[in-house]
Amino acid sequence: MMIKREDVEHVAMLARLELSEADTEKFTRQLNDILQAVDKLKKLDTANVEPTAHAAPMKNVFRPDKARLSWPQEAVLANAPDPVDGFFRVPKIMEG
Amino acid sequence: MAYIGDYEIVIGLEVHAELLTESKLFCGCSTEFGAEPNTHVCPVCLGLPGVLPVLNEKAVRYAVKAGLALNCQIADFSKFDRKNYFYPDLPKAYQISQYDLPLCRKGKMRVMVNGEVKEIGITRVHLEEEAGKSVHSAETILGSDYSKEDYNRTGIPLIEIVSEPDMRSPEEAKAYLERLKTILQYTGVSDVKMEEGSLRCDANISLRPKEATKFGTRTELKNMNSFRAVQKALEYEAGRQEEVLRQGGVIVQETRTWDESRGVTISMRGKEEANDYRYFPEPDLVPVVVERSLVEELRAELPELPNSRMERYMREFGLPEFDADLIASSKPLADFFEEAAKQCRDPKAVANWVMGDFTRLLKAEEIEADRSKLRPRHLVEMLALIDKGTISGKIAKTVFEEMFATGKDAAIVVKEKGLVQISDEGEVTRIIDRILAENPQSVTDFKAGKEKAITFLVGQVMRASKGKANPALVNEILRKKLAGL
Structure with a gap:
């Protein structure tokens, strides 16, 4: 698979990233390099290998359903750029 | 109405139900409803750098239980994925959900529609985290200059129940929702309160020419706040799509929001690109392996479900199918009925009071049967007074209302209000x-x-x-x- 410029632009848009011309060029090249490396791995015979869902060989890590104290509201809002009445205020969500 | 004009209606529903846990899905913040904004929030809910989510065991058990109650197969290997999108009610900019390996799949449910039994397939039931709550500055999101975000709800465990596109009319969709709500209520995994938002429904609807086998292009409807609204939105949307098709137009695949006050669905422009969620496995959580022994343990914990109760009421108490189905459709009501019916020689009389005056009074007070001051023993006593001729059936209505309002015993109400029947x-x-x-x-x-x-x-x-x-x-x-x- 080849990554095209448009793919990079599309992904950048989804991630709300503004890329310069040079960046778009560079990331297109780098992403293709990565995919080429993956293509090499694809040549391995994995017919008898279980798909890996997680890098750590662990399963079923749970916590009991117990409520504990949350953070105070002031601490929660400490990084909010525009708090109001205990809320995070955000700009217009959807254009009409 | 399975058909509209020359077209068949095809409906599938996605229902979200909050699970009744004490703490959130991935952290220990409380799930309590109605607290001051942003007071049940911690770095995990906010997705601050360096935090790790840890899965709530009870939420997994509840999700599996819901799946079993819906006759699903339980996956022995399941995992979580990130669903990436930007929306202010989602502080992490991704929602932890399940993509390709949900906990439960391939279930089915039986519902009664206009006296006929219809089977509706359940595609999957998966576990995910709830988003926060937005308070918009104006009536609608489109008209708002800004919104205020409360993240108390962020991270509350949800199950998403996806149906097959098996429904053929808005009435069937409503019947499915009502029965699904009842099953979840019986199972005890959710308090299924639509008015508090603990149960929500999105609907997919498309039309296809009669006899066609391929589905038409669908639209997704959101923002319906009651079962009635779901039915109304689907009726409107079926009509809208039929008109577009009849005039030779094409349906655009899109999300539309239900405007309750105007009774119309409105296109939510600008969401076209948003459906590219770029799911990938959640690296912060390890897989879940549900052992067969756990499945059997949870299956054994399931209570008797509505369909089986309905059948038993017909068999044990000789109720007509209509009565049995109506009573079994609410667990508190069914529990009330059963307790009273066991102590009476005339269960049908009990059923009549439960379906009639009792249901009417509960609706007026907007409470469920388990919160009523009038308990089964009140009804049993009152029916005995009618039997003995102490009060007439007509006076009993007055006694019943008084007992409902005050919780006083029937004999006391009769005495205080001087309602003893004149048999002299x-x-x-x-x-x-x-x-x-x-x-x-x-x-x-x-x-x-x-x-x-x-x-x-x-x-x-x-x-x-x-x-x-x-x-x-x-x-x-x-x-x-x-x-x-």
């Missing part, structure tokens, strides 16, 4: 004599063969006694008197 022959005769004297015309009519005149006279006697005269006795004495005149 002398007293009844005195009232009858007066009524006969006051209504000579009716007496003449009756003698002339107008049977209806006696109904009027009985009514007058009951009125004069404020409903307390024993109706059977009134009838008997009245007929004797009239014959003798």
